[in-house]
Amino acid sequence: MIVSPKMVAEAEVLCQYLCVPRGAANLQIDDVLDLPPSSPSPSSPILQAVRACPEPVGAEFVATRFESVVDCSDIIQEAVIESSTIKFVPSIRSGSYAEIGLRKSMEDEHIRIDDLSAEVGSLFRCSLPSAFYAVFDGHGGPEAAAYIKRNAMRLFFEDVDIPQISEINDIFLEELENCHRKAFLLADLALADECTVSSSCGTTALTALILGRHLLVANAGDCRAVLCRKGQVVEMSQDHRPSYLPERKRVEAVGGYFLDGYLNGVLSVTRALGDWEMKFPDGSPSPLIAEPDFRQIILTEDDEFLIIGCDGIWDVMSNQHAVSLVRRGMRQHNNPQQCARDLVMEASRLNTPDNVTAIVICFSSPDHSEAFPPPQRRRFRCCSLSEEARNRLKSLLEG
Incomplete structure (x- = not known):
C-alpha cells in the first residue's frame, strides 16, 4: 500500500x-x-x-x-x-555575556559575528545569511584563548582555503567540515610555535558556523552547544571529559590514564588546543588531542535559538534548564543579549566556580518572532462501553 x-x-x-x-x-x-x-x-x-x-x-x-x-x-x-x-531562511541575531565569576582571572574568550560575509570580505562570499560564533575556555593562563580569538579569522577562514559557495550540497558540506578540522589542528600547531604561550597553557574551543539554513558545530573540549527546537533540547556537541566512555577508551588505548578524574592527573578535558607539554610529537597518537567532533543540522522554522557556552554554565545547569530560561526570556522581551546575561547570572546564582560565558543565537527577527501560545489542555470525552467491553474490563482488573 x-x-x-x-x-x-x-x-x-x-x-x-x-x-x-x-x-x-x-x-x-x-x-x-x-x-x-x-x-x-x-x-x-x-x-x-x-x-x-x-x-x-x-x-x-x-x-x-x-x-x-x-x-x-x-x-x-x-x-x-x-x-x-527550502523555504526557511533564518534571520540571524545574537547576544553574548561573560563574567569572571569566582576565579582570580578571566580565561574565557568568545567571538560573535552575525554577518560573516561582511566580516571576512573576499575570503568568503555568501549570498545567504551567514554567521560565525565561538567560545574558547582557557586553562593554565589566558594566553592561549586570547591568541586563538585574536587570530580566528586567519586560522578558520584564510589559512585553510575555505571553499567558496556555488551550491550547498553534500560535497560542499564535507569540504567545509574538513576545512574546520584543519583549522583546529593548525591552531593547535600555532600555539606550539607561539612564544607568548606557555607549553602548559591551552584552551578548549567550540565554533558554530551558519550558512543559510545549515548549521555546523565543531567542538574540542567541554564547551557546549544546545539547540532549542520547539522548546525541546537538541544536543549539538559532546563534552570531551573523562566521564565520556568513548574518550576514556581512546585515551587509554594510546597509553593515557586518569587520576581523580583528570587526564594524566592534570586536565579535566581530553581534547584541547595547546597544552603542548602533554602532547606527543606530531604524528604520534596522543591522549590529549585537538581534533574536533562535528554536528551538522538543517535549520527549520521549528528551531528557535542556539546556546553556546563554556563549562561554567553547564557545570551547574542542565541543557533543558538553560533552554527553558532563554525561551522564557524571549517570550518576555525578545532580546538575546538579555537572555545571555540571564544565563550567566543564573549560573552565578547556582554558585558556579568558573568563568562564565554564554552566546544566544536566534533564527528569527523581532518582527517575525511569534508569540508562543500557552499550552492547551487536552479534552477527553467520556465514552460508553458495551456490556461485553465492560465485562472484559472487569475481568482484566480483577486478574
Whole structure:
C-alpha cells in the first residue's frame, strides 16, 4: 500500500486521540476517539482499516496494524521537513555575556559575528545569511584563548582555503567540515610555535558556523552547544571529559590514564588546543588531542535559538534548564543579549566556580518572532462501553 502524506496525517490523528493504554480492554473506535474537524473522512483507507477489523480496536491493534504506517510516516515527515526548510531562511541575531565569576582571572574568550560575509570580505562570499560564533575556555593562563580569538579569522577562514559557495550540497558540506578540522589542528600547531604561550597553557574551543539554513558545530573540549527546537533540547556537541566512555577508551588505548578524574592527573578535558607539554610529537597518537567532533543540522522554522557556552554554565545547569530560561526570556522581551546575561547570572546564582560565558543565537527577527501560545489542555470525552467491553474490563482488573 502506498502511504500518502494525507494518510500519514490521518494516522497521526488516530494515534493522538486514541486514549486506550496498552493492556486495557478493547473499545470500539467511535467510543474512544474525539476527532477534531481535521479528522479522517469516512472514506479514509485508515479509518476503513480500523472499522473493518473484526474485533474492537484497542492499543494492541494500533501498535501492530499501524506499525508499517508509522514507519512510513517517518520517511514522509523527513520529506515534509526538507520541503519546509527550502523555504526557511533564518534571520540571524545574537547576544553574548561573560563574567569572571569566582576565579582570580578571566580565561574565557568568545567571538560573535552575525554577518560573516561582511566580516571576512573576499575570503568568503555568501549570498545567504551567514554567521560565525565561538567560545574558547582557557586553562593554565589566558594566553592561549586570547591568541586563538585574536587570530580566528586567519586560522578558520584564510589559512585553510575555505571553499567558496556555488551550491550547498553534500560535497560542499564535507569540504567545509574538513576545512574546520584543519583549522583546529593548525591552531593547535600555532600555539606550539607561539612564544607568548606557555607549553602548559591551552584552551578548549567550540565554533558554530551558519550558512543559510545549515548549521555546523565543531567542538574540542567541554564547551557546549544546545539547540532549542520547539522548546525541546537538541544536543549539538559532546563534552570531551573523562566521564565520556568513548574518550576514556581512546585515551587509554594510546597509553593515557586518569587520576581523580583528570587526564594524566592534570586536565579535566581530553581534547584541547595547546597544552603542548602533554602532547606527543606530531604524528604520534596522543591522549590529549585537538581534533574536533562535528554536528551538522538543517535549520527549520521549528528551531528557535542556539546556546553556546563554556563549562561554567553547564557545570551547574542542565541543557533543558538553560533552554527553558532563554525561551522564557524571549517570550518576555525578545532580546538575546538579555537572555545571555540571564544565563550567566543564573549560573552565578547556582554558585558556579568558573568563568562564565554564554552566546544566544536566534533564527528569527523581532518582527517575525511569534508569540508562543500557552499550552492547551487536552479534552477527553467520556465514552460508553458495551456490556461485553465492560465485562472484559472487569475481568482484566480483577486478574
